[in-house]
Amino acid sequence: xxxxxxxxxxxxxxxxxxxxxxxxxxxxxxxxxxxxxxxxxxxxxxxxxxxxxxxxxxxxxxxxxxxxxxxxxxxxxxxxxxxxxxxxxxxxxxxxxxxxxxxxxxxxxxxxxxxxxxxxxxxxxxxxxxxxxxxxxxxxxxxxxxxxxxxxxxxxxxxxxxxxxxxxxxxxxxxxxxxxxxxxxxxxxxxxxxxxxxxxxxxxxxxxxxxxxxxxxxxxxxxxxxxxxxxxxxxxxxxxxxxxxxxxxxxxxxxxxxxxxxxxxxxxxxxxxxxxxxxxxxxxxxxxxxxxxxxxxxxxxxx
Numbered sequence: 001x002x003x004x005x006x007x008x009x010x011x012x013x014x015x016x017x018x019x020x021x022x023x024x025x026x027x028x029x030x031x032x033x034x035x036x037x038x039x040x041x042x043x044x045x046x047x048x049x050x051x052x053x054x055x056x057x058x059x060x061x062x063x064x065x066x067x068x069x070x071x072x073x074x075x076x077x078x079x080x081x082x083x084x085x086x087x088x089x090x091x092x093x094x095x096x097x098x099x100x101x102x103x104x105x106x107x108x109x110x111x112x113x114x115x116x117x118x119x120x121x122x123x124x125x126x127x128x129x130x131x132x133x134x135x136x137x138x139x140x141x142x143x144x145x146x147x148x149x150x151x152x153x154x155x156x157x158x159x160x161x162x163x164x165x166x167x168x169x170x171x172x173x174x175x176x177x178x179x180x181x182x183x184x185x186x187x188x189x190x191x192x193x194x195x196x197x198x199x200x201x202x203x204x205x206x207x208x209x210x211x212x213x214x215x216x217x218x219x220x221x222x223x224x225x226x227x228x229x230x231x232x233x234x235x236x237x238x239x240x241x242x243x244x245x246x247x248x249x250x251x252x253x254x255x256x257x258x259x260x261x262x263x264x265x266x267x268x269x270x271x272x273x274x275x276x277x278x279x280x281x282x283x284x285x286x287x288x289x290x291x292x293x294x295x296x297x298x299x300x301x302x303x
Contacts, residue, residue: 018241019162023078026248030071033252037064040263047266060262063106067255070098074248078162085152088163093147099251100143103179104136106258110220113261114186117193117217124189135182139175146172165241172243173235176250180228183221190217216264220257227253 048060077083077091111132118124149169194217231246238245 014239015164015166015241018239019078019164022242022245023162025245026071026074026078029249029252030075032249033067033071033256036252036256040260043263043267044259047263047270051266056262059105059109060259063102063109063255064259066098066102066105067252070095070102070251071248073098081159081161083163085154088152089150092150092152092163092165095247096143096147099247100139100175102251103254104139106254107132107135107179107182109258109261110183110186113217113265114189117190131182131185135178138178142171142174142178145169146175165243168240168243170235170240170243173232176228176231176235180225180232183224183228187218187221187225190221194218216257216261220261223257224254 044064048057051057073091073095077088077095083091111128115121115124115128146169149167149171150165151167152163153166155164227246227250231250234245235243
């Protein structure tokens with residue numbers, strides 16, 4: 001075997017190892033999401049399934065169940081043998097657009113939560129949609145450029161499972177950079193408002209709901225920022241065929257955290273309905289000041 005053939009064989013072996021690694025991460029992300037689903041299913045049934053149909057419920061259900069479709073397509077791509085380069089490209093693009101749309105949808109929930117915490121402040125009512133729209137434009141534009149750049153080699157390997165990504169534009173990392181910038185802005189808004197609430201809170205109910213703000217608002221954004229930083233490092237430093245190493249994980253983590261925002265708020269609303277207490281929080285998108293309809297929404301059809 002000459003040096004060129006040996007080099008090609010080593011490159012192919014490395015690519016196959018990378019493909020296996022990506023598959024392991026996709027399977028792990030799917031298992032994590034299934035575990036979280038089973039862990040929170042009882043709470044979902046109690047707080048979501050029997051409630052009235054609202055925008056909050058629709059956002060929750062789409063965000064909650066669309067990752068199963070995304071994960072299914074990911075795993076089908078990674079585990080199906082002898083896929084042609086054309087089919088790999090088609091499935092890869094389908095995955096990319098679904099993942100981008102799912103993450104943006106989850107961020108709608110997190111953004112509305114931040115807006116509600118700020119009591120639907122007039123300035124934020126104008127600025128937050130503009131910022132979110134700019135974020136979406138960047139995410140989908142970058143995704144389009146990235147997906148148009150991906151290439152899959154034609155390999156005559158019997159029973160090869162999955163798609164070997166041979167080339168792609170590293171611009172993909174800007175999706176995670178812009179998401180990180182956006183989420184840091186939301187994090188700062190949550191920290192400022194939480195500090196204000198902490199200084200003003202005197203009632204027990206307010207303190208309990210403040211804990212929800214701190215956990216769901218601040219900590220969740222911290223988790224997402226760390227995940228985005230890790231993704232940027234992976235994309236910037238590893239081989240092109242590892243660009244999607246954390247793609248499905250990012251998708252399911254966004255969904256898990258966004259759905260927990262809704263269920264945690266509704267769980268607290270069910271425990272104690274507070275009327276007109278300054279510093280309390282209602283259901284998704286409701287201004288600070290009442291949780292009455294949140295409790296009704298989550299329990300109304302069960303009474």
